[in-house]
Amino acid sequence: MKKLTSLCGAALAALLLAAPMQASAEERITSSADVPEDFEFHPLPPGEGVDEVYYGCIACHSLRTVTNTGFSRRVWDELLDWMVEDQGMMEPEPEVREIMLDYLATYLGEDWEG
Amino acid sequence: MPKKERGLVELYHDDPERAEYLVFGRKAGPDRRGFLKGAGLASMGAVLGTTIPFSANMPAGLMPAALAETVDDFTFDAKHADMIVHNDRPVNIEAAAHLLDDDVTPFDKHFIRNNGTMPAPMSKSDWRLKIDGEVNEELELSYDQLMNDFEHVTMRAQLECGGNGRAGFNPTPRGNPWTIGAIGNSEWTGVRLSDILRRAGLKPSAVYTGHYSYDEHLSGDPDRPSISRGGPIDKMMDPHTIIAIKMNGEDIPIEHGYPARVVAPGWAGSVSQKWVTRIWVRDREHDGPGMTGLSYRIPRFPVAPDTEVPHEDMMVMGSMIVKSAITNPVAGAEVRAGAPFEIRGQAWAGDNHVVRMETSIDFGATWQTAELHAPHNRYSWQRWKQTIIPPQAGYYEVWSRATDNQGNSQPMVVPGWNPRGYLNNACHRIHFTAV
Numbered sequence: 001m002k003k004l005t006s007l008c009g010a011a012l013a014a015l016l017l018a019a020p021m022q023a024s025a026e027e028r029i030t031s032s033a034d035v036p037e038d039f040e041f042h043p044l045p046p047g048e049g050v051d052e053v054y055y056g057c058i059a060c061h062s063l064r065t066v067t068n069t070g071f072s073r074r075v076w077d078e079l080l081d082w083m084v085e086d087q088g089m090m091e092p093e094p095e096v097r098e099i100m101l102d103y104l105a106t107y108l109g110e111d112w113e114g
Numbered sequence: 115m116p117k118k119e120r121g122l123v124e125l126y127h128d129d130p131e132r133a134e135y136l137v138f139g140r141k142a143g144p145d146r147r148g149f150l151k152g153a154g155l156a157s158m159g160a161v162l163g164t165t166i167p168f169s170a171n172m173p174a175g176l177m178p179a180a181l182a183e184t185v186d187d188f189t190f191d192a193k194h195a196d197m198i199v200h201n202d203r204p205v206n207i208e209a210a211a212h213l214l215d216d217d218v219t220p221f222d223k224h225f226i227r228n229n230g231t232m233p234a235p236m237s238k239s240d241w242r243l244k245i246d247g248e249v250n251e252e253l254e255l256s257y258d259q260l261m262n263d264f265e266h267v268t269m270r271a272q273l274e275c276g277g278n279g280r281a282g283f284n285p286t287p288r289g290n291p292w293t294i295g296a297i298g299n300s301e302w303t304g305v306r307l308s309d310i311l312r313r314a315g316l317k318p319s320a321v322y323t324g325h326y327s328y329d330e331h332l333s334g335d336p337d338r339p340s341i342s343r344g345g346p347i348d349k350m351m352d353p354h355t356i357i358a359i360k361m362n363g364e365d366i367p368i369e370h371g372y373p374a375r376v377v378a379p380g381w382a383g384s385v386s387q388k389w390v391t392r393i394w395v396r397d398r399e400h401d402g403p404g405m406t407g408l409s410y411r412i413p414r415f416p417v418a419p420d421t422e423v424p425h426e427d428m429m430v431m432g433s434m435i436v437k438s439a440i441t442n443p444v445a446g447a448e449v450r451a452g453a454p455f456e457i458r459g460q461a462w463a464g465d466n467h468v469v470r471m472e473t474s475i476d477f478g479a480t481w482q483t484a485e486l487h488a489p490h491n492r493y494s495w496q497r498w499k500q501t502i503i504p505p506q507a508g509y510y511e512v513w514s515r516a517t518d519n520q521g522n523s524q525p526m527v528v529p530g531w532n533p534r535g536y537l538n539n540a541c542h543r544i545h546f547t548a549v
Binding site: 055061068071072079090110 | 132138154199200201202203204285286288290291331332333334335338403
């Protein structure tokens with residue numbers, strides 16, 4: 001019974017979550033030209049993890065470097081490694097790195113228009 | 115011009131401790147001083163370019179004063195308003211196609227591709243050029259020596275970024291999404307590198323050069339060159355490869371390499387190190403940043419788009435390849451149907467030169483041979499022009515196609531995909547409307 005409740009709970013949560021997520025997917029910004037200029041992390045589009053990416057990158061280079069082209073998760077993963085191994089980026093803690101990678105793959109994926 | 119991103123100063127102002135954690139990985143100790151277990155100390159030191167002797171006392175959230183200072187010798191105002199800005203740190207700017215119309219590219223229309231910082235200009239009296247490695251005698255030349263002790267040559271020379279045209283590849287490879295304007299053809303004056311290398315005396319073991327400069331890596335780490343490429347000794351001994359000290363008759367602007375830079379025309383621009391301070395003559399292919407892995411390299415054989423190519427199957431790019439740009443009309447222009455008007459542009463071919471220029475206004479169904487000028491000197495781009503009459507009102511595209519003296523011509527579609535997106539020389543296209 002307990003198991004069933006928790007399953008129902010999970011299903012309910014999924015339903016509750018699905019609606020706003022779908023809406024945000026439709027409205028998701030796919031071009032930096034559409035990011036409001038007054039957004040504090042401009043030119044990055046809003047999304048979970050935007051501040052980690054912003055701070056993690058701006059020490060060395062502008063965020064245009066990040067928003068110029070969208071990439072697959074695999075390429076972003078390689079780019080983060082390259083930044084740490086070859087370009088002197090401070091190695092983020094694993095959980096911060098995961099947040100950054102999730103953001104990049106989700107909001108600056110292959111459908112990102114630059 | 116782009117909106118200025120929030121810099122470190124502003125970030126620190128908002129939430130200094132979080133900024134520190136995310137930028138440097140710094141966590142302060144329980145007394146809000148120092149670096150907990152050293153977290154972030156090394157990366158902050160790397161950005162500052164030194165160690166922090168009193169780090170244990172350093173308060174949390176205190177931005178190092180060195181980072182609050184900015185170098186402001188370059189502003190985007192120095193460039194033509196129609197230049198396309200891809201990035202401001204590092205500075206990466208290309209010309210819109212119609213800005214390539216001058217036979218000699220003025221400063222304000224020449225692209226900029228920086229890998230590292232825009233340095234504060236080093237004075238001519240402090241500047242030195244060191245020649246070392248596989249030479250009989252190491253040299254350290256002053257600016258005055260370059261001015262007075264060597265013969266000077268002046269030439270127009272195409273400098274093109276290896277990734278010019280990258281935006282056309284699908285999937286788009288990493289790197290600046292250049293369209294067609296990462297090319298310039300300014301007039302450069304300087305000393306033949308071959309004269310300098312002869313004075314030093316090349317050993318038989320000399321096969322390659324490695325170039326170094328005084329700009330800094332973006333991480334601020336002084337042990338890390340921003341980029342260090344070079345070229346095979348034959349290219350470096352070519353009389354057209356120079357250490358330039360003038361651009362269009364004046365001191366080279368800081369963004370183009372003040373006070374001196376390499377100009378190795380016809381090859382990827384990164385061979386032409388800006389702000390050069392050292393030419394290291396090597397007994398093997400140079401292996402500085404930008405020479406290895408996938409950088410400025412192309413596959414030895416054709417690959418399918420998005421292929422992960424093993425590094426050992428990549429080779430260093432040599433000469434750039436045949437290409438042309440339409441510089442008039444400006445994209446989207448309106449012209450009169452039935453009336454003649456001039457289409458024109460520039461064409462170039464790396465180490466080669468262009469022998470035939472053709473245009474089409476019917477999507478490549480028919481081609482007309484355009485008037486093509488000889489280069490002003492070897493390695494200069496070449497003017498082409500043609501008068502056309504759009505037969506009726508409507509939408510048109512001009513396509514341009516150059517052919518070089520080796521019989522290579524531009525493909526109408528994007529040529530072979532490669533991991534970093536170099537050497538896209540597909541036909542240039544500009545649309546116009548006849549009314």
